[in-house]
Amino acid sequence: xxxxxxxxHIYLTSDVxxxxxxxxxxxxxxxxxxxxxxxxxxxxxxxxxKLAPKPILLHIDxxxxxxxxxxxxxxxxxxxxxxxxxxxxGMAASSAALVLxxxxxxxxxxxxxxxxxxxxxxxxxxxxETITHEDDLVEAEQGTALYELMKGFLSERTKMTPxxxxxxxxxxxxxxxxxxxxxxxxxxxxxxxxxxxxPTKLITPRxxxxxNHIVIGHNTLESSSIVHKIHNINLLRNTSTHWRGHIIGGTxxxxxxxxxxxxxxxxxxxxxxxxIQSSLVPITSFMEGQCPEWDxxxxxVCHERFLYYKSTVQLDFRxxxxxxxxxxxxxxxxxxxxxxxxxxxxxxTKWPKSDLHTLFERAHVLSPxxxxxLGLCDGIITDKMTS
Numbered sequence: 001x002x003x004x005x006x007x008x009h010i011y012l013t014s015d016v017x018x019x020x021x022x023x024x025x026x027x028x029x030x031x032x033x034x035x036x037x038x039x040x041x042x043x044x045x046x047x048x049x050k051l052a053p054k055p056i057l058l059h060i061d062x063x064x065x066x067x068x069x070x071x072x073x074x075x076x077x078x079x080x081x082x083x084x085x086x087x088x089x090g091m092a093a094s095s096a097a098l099v100l101x102x103x104x105x106x107x108x109x110x111x112x113x114x115x116x117x118x119x120x121x122x123x124x125x126x127x128x129e130t131i132t133h134e135d136d137l138v139e140a141e142q143g144t145a146l147y148e149l150m151k152g153f154l155s156e157r158t159k160m161t162p163x164x165x166x167x168x169x170x171x172x173x174x175x176x177x178x179x180x181x182x183x184x185x186x187x188x189x190x191x192x193x194x195x196x197x198x199p200t201k202l203i204t205p206r207x208x209x210x211x212n213h214i215v216i217g218h219n220t221l222e223s224s225s226i227v228h229k230i231h232n233i234n235l236l237r238n239t240s241t242h243w244r245g246h247i248i249g250g251t252x253x254x255x256x257x258x259x260x261x262x263x264x265x266x267x268x269x270x271x272x273x274x275x276i277q278s279s280l281v282p283i284t285s286f287m288e289g290q291c292p293e294w295d296x297x298x299x300x301v302c303h304e305r306f307l308y309y310k311s312t313v314q315l316d317f318r319x320x321x322x323x324x325x326x327x328x329x330x331x332x333x334x335x336x337x338x339x340x341x342x343x344x345x346x347x348x349t350k351w352p353k354s355d356l357h358t359l360f361e362r363a364h365v366l367s368p369x370x371x372x373x374l375g376l377c378d379g380i381i382t383d384k385m386t387s
Contacts, residue, residue, distance in 0.1 A: 007057035013224035016065030064094025088112035090271030109274035159184030192277035313366040350375030
């Protein structure tokens with residue numbers, strides 16, 4: 001598990017484009033320089049000493065984007081004097097996978113996914129309809145040249161042979177974290193706790209400081225904002241604080257994660273799940289309302305999980321299919337997704353292992369009492385507890 005205090009942090013949580021390129025360039029330039037601190041005896045004799053900066057950790061959760069912007073980002077990272085490491089928060093797809101490969105150390109969480117996909121003829125995924133045939137040919141030639149350049153780069157930075165690269169670049173197949181490590185795209189898979197600790201006392205959102213409240217709901221536009229909040233609270237964790245009525249020096253106060261309808265798809269929750277599992281600050285979830293399957297997945301990986309007594313849990317993973325271009329890739333990618341769901345339920349709940357297959361065969365509607373019996377929550381909150 002990575003200690004966030006050991007790094008300076010940069011985030012690539014959008015498309016690889018001119019904006020993300022400018023942001024990364026500015027961040028690396030500001031961090032890639034020695035730190036000057038005062039040193040000496042009396043105030044008249046104060047001297048300055050220069051210390052090496054912390055390594056830079058580039059967090060990636062991106063669907064990819066423009067190859068030209070990607071090449072510039074790679075150049076910035078490889079030319080930095082300060083070591084730049086990369087970590088997949090959720091997904092590193094297309095050109096974002098190339099950015100991942102340029103880190104000195106390359107980390108992934110067990111549930112992260114990487115995509116190196118088939119070559120597209122155009123450099124611009126949203127090219128205007130007015131583009132001429134001549135322009136199209138010029139751009140296609142440029143794209144082919146860049147494509148060969150990227151093949152060479154991946155051959156140098158990974159364990160993939162040209163033949164294997166050609167195979168991967170002719171399809172749309174997601175790689176699991178273990179596959180990405182085997183191929184050399186990732187150098188280390190980070191450890192996360194296998195089980196959450198048993199709750200010691202029923203708590204409510206009111207018992208947690210307001211600064212440590214995070215809400216995931218209908219108005220949450222990007223998972224990156226949730227991940228940033230979790231990371232920032234972890235960076236401030238080494239302060240004395242009140243926790244369950246006691247002052248504990250250096251022990252962080254829990255994060256209250258209030259969940260009310262997460263966006264219903266895998267790619268949105270994946271970086272949030274990884275951020276929760278890697279958090280050094282305990283996170284307590286509170287689910288309310290009609291709790292669909294992805295609300296439950298996010299809640300299950302928290303340290304403690306509570307459900308409001310008027311809520312219902314509604315699980316329906318029958319649609320866990322990815323619309324890919326080839327049938328064989330659809331099957332492979334679906335297996336990655338279903339393995340993720342199966343592992344969460346197998347390790348974080350009391351769901352009978354012999355019945356895990358039913359998660360993908362039919363819908364389940366559970367009362368709070370039944371959810372508690374199956375280990376989908378650690379306690380049920382009533383109105384009296386919140387007053």
